[in-house]
Amino acid sequence: MASVNPYQALGVSATATADEIRSAFRKLAKKFHPDLNPGNKEAERRFKEANAAYEIIGDADKRGKFDRGEIDASGAPIQQKPSFEEGNWNQDAGSQRYYYQTQQDGGRYSSAFEGIDPDFFEHLFGGQQFRGTRPPVDKHYRLEVDFKDAILGAEREIILPGGKKLKLKIPPGIESGKTLRLKGVETEHAADAPRGDTYVEITVKPSPLFARDKSDITLELPITIDEAVLGGEVRVPTLENAVVLKVPKGANTGTKLRIKGKGVGTPNSKNRGDLIVTLKVVMPKTIDPDLEKSMKAWRDSHSYNPRETLEREGGI
Amino acid sequence: MESTKVYRIQEAAIETGVDERALLIWVQNEWIIPAHLLEDEDLNSQNPYQCEFDEEDLARVRLIRTLQAEFGVNDNSIDIILHLLDQVHHLQQRVRKLERQG
Numbered sequence: 001m002a003s004v005n006p007y008q009a010l011g012v013s014a015t016a017t018a019d020e021i022r023s024a025f026r027k028l029a030k031k032f033h034p035d036l037n038p039g040n041k042e043a044e045r046r047f048k049e050a051n052a053a054y055e056i057i058g059d060a061d062k063r064g065k066f067d068r069g070e071i072d073a074s075g076a077p078i079q080q081k082p083s084f085e086e087g088n089w090n091q092d093a094g095s096q097r098y099y100y101q102t103q104q105d106g107g108r109y110s111s112a113f114e115g116i117d118p119d120f121f122e123h124l125f126g127g128q129q130f131r132g133t134r135p136p137v138d139k140h141y142r143l144e145v146d147f148k149d150a151i152l153g154a155e156r157e158i159i160l161p162g163g164k165k166l167k168l169k170i171p172p173g174i175e176s177g178k179t180l181r182l183k184g185v186e187t188e189h190a191a192d193a194p195r196g197d198t199y200v201e202i203t204v205k206p207s208p209l210f211a212r213d214k215s216d217i218t219l220e221l222p223i224t225i226d227e228a229v230l231g232g233e234v235r236v237p238t239l240e241n242a243v244v245l246k247v248p249k250g251a252n253t254g255t256k257l258r259i260k261g262k263g264v265g266t267p268n269s270k271n272r273g274d275l276i277v278t279l280k281v282v283m284p285k286t287i288d289p290d291l292e293k294s295m296k297a298w299r300d301s302h303s304y305n306p307r308e309t310l311e312r313e314g315g316i
Numbered sequence: 317m318e319s320t321k322v323y324r325i326q327e328a329a330i331e332t333g334v335d336e337r338a339l340l341i342w343v344q345n346e347w348i349i350p351a352h353l354l355e356d357e358d359l360n361s362q363n364p365y366q367c368e369f370d371e372e373d374l375a376r377v378r379l380i381r382t383l384q385a386e387f388g389v390n391d392n393s394i395d396i397i398l399h400l401l402d403q404v405h406h407l408q409q410r411v412r413k414l415e416r417q418g
Contacts, residue, residue, distance in 0.1 A: 030387045035379050038404060099379040102372040103405035108351070109376065109398075110405035 006053035006066070006073050014067070018060065025054040038100035139198045143168070147207035148239050150174050151217060152265045158200075168200065172265030173215070176204045209237065215273030216263040222282040223247055238262040238275055245277060255279040322351065322368040332377045339377065347380055347395055348373050 007014050010024045028050040037043035056073060057063040065071045103110045143158060153172030159165050182198040210217045221236060231249035235242050236259065243259055256278050263273025329336040342348050350367040383389040383397060
């Protein structure tokens, strides 16, 4: 190990005084002592290096011999029993270990910290369970959310049992049965049970108008027979504002029209779904004589059979 | 695993090179809490000559010796340093446990 020049190892010049050498060694020993840098292999290496260097040039006799080239940096060729000044530096010779080595696998002294200040450790380690305490208590609540809030997202103030008010962020696109996990919510908890998490299960109230189909919402749109025949522009409600929809000429019941970007929102507010409008042709409430008359006239010259397939397959 | 060898105070003094009287004072200061004393709350009632030191205690004694004799740490600072070191060891253990759990 002793291939390093001891003067270099301690960072002193070859003409340094004994005091300077001692002071330099003390400084390095304090900085790199293994017990003051537990587990740090580099520190231990530097410590041993400083130690070995001081053994040579910290001793006047050996320093002389080293300077004259009679011994090398490890003290060879002369066989020397290592001599110690004051303290016992070669602690890991034989069975003696540094203090940090006794604590690596759970020493008595460091184990004394289990259970002390659970809040501090809980914050650091995310609520790990402590010996001698109860498991964290989670709180579960249910919340009914309006269809619009679930689709577009919203921020709502809720009041938990016990009076605690919370601002709850409802993410856009949330579905019934999904649970929101709230972090950092102050709720009552027993002194020996670490604070758990608060969960809110969402139920989405159905809308009288709209239904949800994955990322789209659907709407049934009644149209008149003249709108179906002639086509036209119809005002359609969406979750936000009314939209004008072009009904094509000859539109049928069941025709689906898509209004882009009026469907289910997403948390990143891109890729919003669409509103699918399904047309439903609705007859007027009463058939007036004029309508009847024109229909009869039209029928005589314009027949068509929508049951063609049915009759064929059904053998009618 | 710690060895199960225990040392009486006289033996501990020989092993560590620290004077018996100093060891007694360190036990009173609670810098060292010898293994057997954990069973009895009252430090004063125990005959200190019945203290039993284990390997952990001896390593701790040597550390205290080093702090005092080599690094010039004064008495008031010794227990602060020990307290901080013990917390460091504890945190290191917990981190290692967490890393093993992945």
